[in-house]
Amino acid sequence: xxxxxxSDSSNxxxxxxxxxxxxxxxxxxxxxxxxxNSDTSIQPxxxxxxxxxxxxxxxxxxxxxxxxxxxxxxxKSEELYLLSERNPESKERVWDFIVMDGDLYExxxxxxxxxLMNKVFCNEELLLESYVTAPSQALVFSVLNNKLYGTxxxxxxxxxxxDFIELNQNDYQIIWSKEQSLEQNTPLLLKSPYSxxxxxxxxxxxxxxxxxxxxxxxxxxxxxxxxxxxxxxxxPLQSGTLVCELEISxxxxxxxxxxxxxxxxxxxxxxLKVINPPNQPDGYGAEYxxxxxxxxxxxxxxxxxxxxxxxxxxxxxxxxxxxxxxYSLEGDTESLVIIRNSIDENQHSYLEYSAYSIDExx
Numbered sequence: 001x002x003x004x005x006x007s008d009s010s011n012x013x014x015x016x017x018x019x020x021x022x023x024x025x026x027x028x029x030x031x032x033x034x035x036x037n038s039d040t041s042i043q044p045x046x047x048x049x050x051x052x053x054x055x056x057x058x059x060x061x062x063x064x065x066x067x068x069x070x071x072x073x074x075x076k077s078e079e080l081y082l083l084s085e086r087n088p089e090s091k092e093r094v095w096d097f098i099v100m101d102g103d104l105y106e107x108x109x110x111x112x113x114x115x116l117m118n119k120v121f122c123n124e125e126l127l128l129e130s131y132v133t134a135p136s137q138a139l140v141f142s143v144l145n146n147k148l149y150g151t152x153x154x155x156x157x158x159x160x161x162x163d164f165i166e167l168n169q170n171d172y173q174i175i176w177s178k179e180q181s182l183e184q185n186t187p188l189l190l191k192s193p194y195s196x197x198x199x200x201x202x203x204x205x206x207x208x209x210x211x212x213x214x215x216x217x218x219x220x221x222x223x224x225x226x227x228x229x230x231x232x233x234x235x236p237l238q239s240g241t242l243v244c245e246l247e248i249s250x251x252x253x254x255x256x257x258x259x260x261x262x263x264x265x266x267x268x269x270x271x272l273k274v275i276n277p278p279n280q281p282d283g284y285g286a287e288y289x290x291x292x293x294x295x296x297x298x299x300x301x302x303x304x305x306x307x308x309x310x311x312x313x314x315x316x317x318x319x320x321x322x323x324x325x326x327y328s329l330e331g332d333t334e335s336l337v338i339i340r341n342s343i344d345e346n347q348h349s350y351l352e353y354s355a356y357s358i359d360e361x362x
Contacts, residue, residue, distance in 0.1 A: 019081040046098050047327040050075045058088035067094040075329040096140045103169045107139040122169045130154040142193045145219045153189045162188040176222050191231045203234045238289045240264045255279045275312040285326030286335040295324040
């Protein structure tokens with residue numbers, strides 16, 4: 001298929017779908033407008049061009065936690081928009097969604113008699129569909145150079161295929177693909193891309209027979225690199241990609257963390273000196289140039305930065321310890337920080353949201 005992906009992300013004046021404004025909210029007030037109770041929780045999805053996208057889900061109906069509503073918040077105007085509503089009794093989950101050039105893209109998953117189905121839509125028009133082996137193998141959107149991409153692990157009766165695709169409002173184009181027989185019984189996609197608006201490159205890890213490989217895409221060419229690391233985190237920054245490996249000792253449940261660096265362009269592996277790393281690196285995001293935010297579990301929250309062959313972690317005092325996701329709203333100065341709460345007595349997990357202005361020099 002031919003593809004001519006859209007060129008600009010949405011602005012408030014460009015919205016063309018049936019968005020219904022919900023009012024004005026500052027970042028600190030935003031999530032107070034959506035109460036969380038026994039049948040409603042909030043799931044963050046992505047950030048694009050100053051917009052934060054999230055959904056409400058129902059954790060009481062089925063294991064997929066079906067979607068109730070899709071929301072977009074414009075951090076510049078502080079206006080909250082309801083993008084779409086749906087009946088959670090349909091047992092369909094929007095796994096990921098984003099707005100590009102006023103078009104609403106959704107990656108949905110649902111269960112039928114044959115397995116787990118992943119369907120991708122643009123403005124309710126079906127672009128592609130395929131069975132997948134698990135929700136984590138469904139398509140997740142990435143934005144690079146104002147174009148929309150995703151990886152998808154397709155399951156058929158005879159084979160398993162991993163596709164890296166570019167999407168637009170009418171169709172999609174397969175840029176790169178690997179296929180293997182089901183008889184091999186090994187996973188293909190090991191670590192899918194995690195991307196926000198303005199990423200420098202898209203990176204993912206897959207298994208080719210017994211070999212582990214990293215795939216780098218800069219918007220023009222694909223480069224595959226052999227690796228011996230099962231990546232815990234793949235973090236594309238301005239001058240290269242940081243790869244974190246996390247090993248857990250089953251004997252004493254101690255963590256062992258190591259890092260390596262792949263230079264942009266050549267993607268050659270470079271050893272880094274690491275200063276003050278957290279023992280349990282988890283959620284990360286809010287990338288800016290060669291730095292990013294990362295949760296260190298009980299160690300707190302850190303700004304990590306790479307400079308002159310040194311990876312250093314500086315603790316941020318005004319964010320309490322916890323398990324977080326991070327999303328950039330306005331470059332390097334404002335980030336939306338999302339903490340996951342512990343599971344309640346009904347086995348439902350909820351999220352709390354806060355906004356922090358992060359000083360690069362803090």
